[in-house]
Amino acid sequence: MRAVVIVPVLKKTGRQNADVIAATSTRSDESRLEETIGLALAIDLEVVHGTIVPIAQPKPGTLLGTGKIEEIGHLLVEYDAGLVIVDHPLTPVQQRNLEKEWNCKVIDRTGLILEIFGRRASTREGTLQVELAHLNYQKGRLVRSWTHLERQRGGAGFMGGPGETQIEADRRLLQEKIVKLEKELEQVRRTRQLHRAKRKKVPHPIVALVGYTNAGKSTLFNRITGAGVLAEDMLFATLDPTLRRMKLPHGRMVILSDTVGFISDLPTHLVAAFRATLEEVLEADLILHVRDLADPDNQVQAQDVLRILTDLGIDEKARAERLIEVWNKIDLLDPEARAGLVQKAENTDNTTAVSAITGEGLDDLLEEIGSRLSGVMTECTVVLPVERLQLLPWVYQHAIVDAREDMEDGSVSLDLRLTAAEAEELERRMGNGPKAAAQDW
Numbered sequence: 001m002r003a004v005v006i007v008p009v010l011k012k013t014g015r016q017n018a019d020v021i022a023a024t025s026t027r028s029d030e031s032r033l034e035e036t037i038g039l040a041l042a043i044d045l046e047v048v049h050g051t052i053v054p055i056a057q058p059k060p061g062t063l064l065g066t067g068k069i070e071e072i073g074h075l076l077v078e079y080d081a082g083l084v085i086v087d088h089p090l091t092p093v094q095q096r097n098l099e100k101e102w103n104c105k106v107i108d109r110t111g112l113i114l115e116i117f118g119r120r121a122s123t124r125e126g127t128l129q130v131e132l133a134h135l136n137y138q139k140g141r142l143v144r145s146w147t148h149l150e151r152q153r154g155g156a157g158f159m160g161g162p163g164e165t166q167i168e169a170d171r172r173l174l175q176e177k178i179v180k181l182e183k184e185l186e187q188v189r190r191t192r193q194l195h196r197a198k199r200k201k202v203p204h205p206i207v208a209l210v211g212y213t214n215a216g217k218s219t220l221f222n223r224i225t226g227a228g229v230l231a232e233d234m235l236f237a238t239l240d241p242t243l244r245r246m247k248l249p250h251g252r253m254v255i256l257s258d259t260v261g262f263i264s265d266l267p268t269h270l271v272a273a274f275r276a277t278l279e280e281v282l283e284a285d286l287i288l289h290v291r292d293l294a295d296p297d298n299q300v301q302a303q304d305v306l307r308i309l310t311d312l313g314i315d316e317k318a319r320a321e322r323l324i325e326v327w328n329k330i331d332l333l334d335p336e337a338r339a340g341l342v343q344k345a346e347n348t349d350n351t352t353a354v355s356a357i358t359g360e361g362l363d364d365l366l367e368e369i370g371s372r373l374s375g376v377m378t379e380c381t382v383v384l385p386v387e388r389l390q391l392l393p394w395v396y397q398h399a400i401v402d403a404r405e406d407m408e409d410g411s412v413s414l415d416l417r418l419t420a421a422e423a424e425e426l427e428r429r430m431g432n433g434p435k436a437a438a439q440d441w
Helices: 015-024 029-041 066-079 092-102 109-120 124-139 166-201 217-225 268-273 275-282 298-312 316-322 335-346 362-374 386-398 420-431
Strands: 002-010 046-055 083-086 105-108 206-211 242-247 253-258 286-292 323-328 351-353 378-384 400-406 412-418
Touching: 002 029, 002 066, 029 046, 029 083, 029 109, 046 066, 066 092, 083 092, 083 109, 092 105, 105 109, 109 124, 109 268, 124 166, 206 217, 206 275, 206 298, 217 242, 217 253, 217 286, 217 362, 275 298, 286 298, 286 316, 286 362, 298 316, 316 323, 323 362, 335 351, 351 362, 378 386, 378 420, 386 412, 386 420, 412 420
Parallel strands: 002 046, 002 083, 083 105, 206 253, 206 286, 286 323, 323 351
Antiparallel strands: 242 253, 378 412, 400 412
């Protein structure tokens, strides 16, 4: 479908616009246009024209003034476009009126993101989350599209009782579907919690990737795990969470989790719908915040990500303990800028500069991950008697062995660093019989 993208820019003409302007003035108008076009391309729309539209005063019924509406109407005819994408929240009335004026489909930013999510969902959980978000979006947009006698349904035997208008019936049906989906998603959450509980029995630390959409998370994920996650140069290439086990340089196993990309002005109900997915981030021992340092708006994008993390309950204190900033795409910078950025990263706590494409800096990143995880470890000395030597492979896989001494009686003394969960599991294995101890965890 051929589409026209418009980015309304509200001028600071009075206090009445202050709140709306504050939500959109943190990034340049050009970058907003570029990002919205990128969103449209992510679902294979043919963007034939994009424009920035200054607005002195938003119109309650149409957002845009009469002159701008006519101007865009001429563009639609000129380019034979059947869709207008407005990078601004539209009320149901505004959307309906603009569709009447232009005689074509109109969607706002939220509607566009929902379309992308619908295309990207590939698991049952992802599909449920998208459907729930879509229903909540629709529920808030039910408006009367008729101006004379309203359709009615009712009478004896009909749910809702006599005189129930069509809009009331639609709203009730939507609410019933929402309740049903929420119950199904709750079951998904319980299943995911069971999976986490099982993972805790195999005490590998969880490392979660987060970042603005298209920051290169999936490319980084693939590079360091050898997985085949979809990693394309498009927004929201990854929607469903992906988990892979990987080994750090010192031999320790961790689980790496790739998650949905964040984006500016993400509506609250969308964040809520994807909470089951984002819970992987909440449960992570370490969070890698992947940033596209080649993007001129990367500072603003970083603030958007941190804002969503805060909304999820990961505050500044938690981030200081659990977060590593990964400055990605340094291969796109000129040599002088790249050298300066690498030097700056080396002098900044909890920060590593990398290129997921070329592999530059990844060894340093893996060392940083290992070092940060070591900070939550305890040190202990364990003596494995002869009848428990079959535990040695497990120990080397799950703990850091700082020293080993083979004793004359055949036992082995090990100086270890390991997490509390790993120590508890090792104690359990040493306390059970040889068959249980030799089990492959």
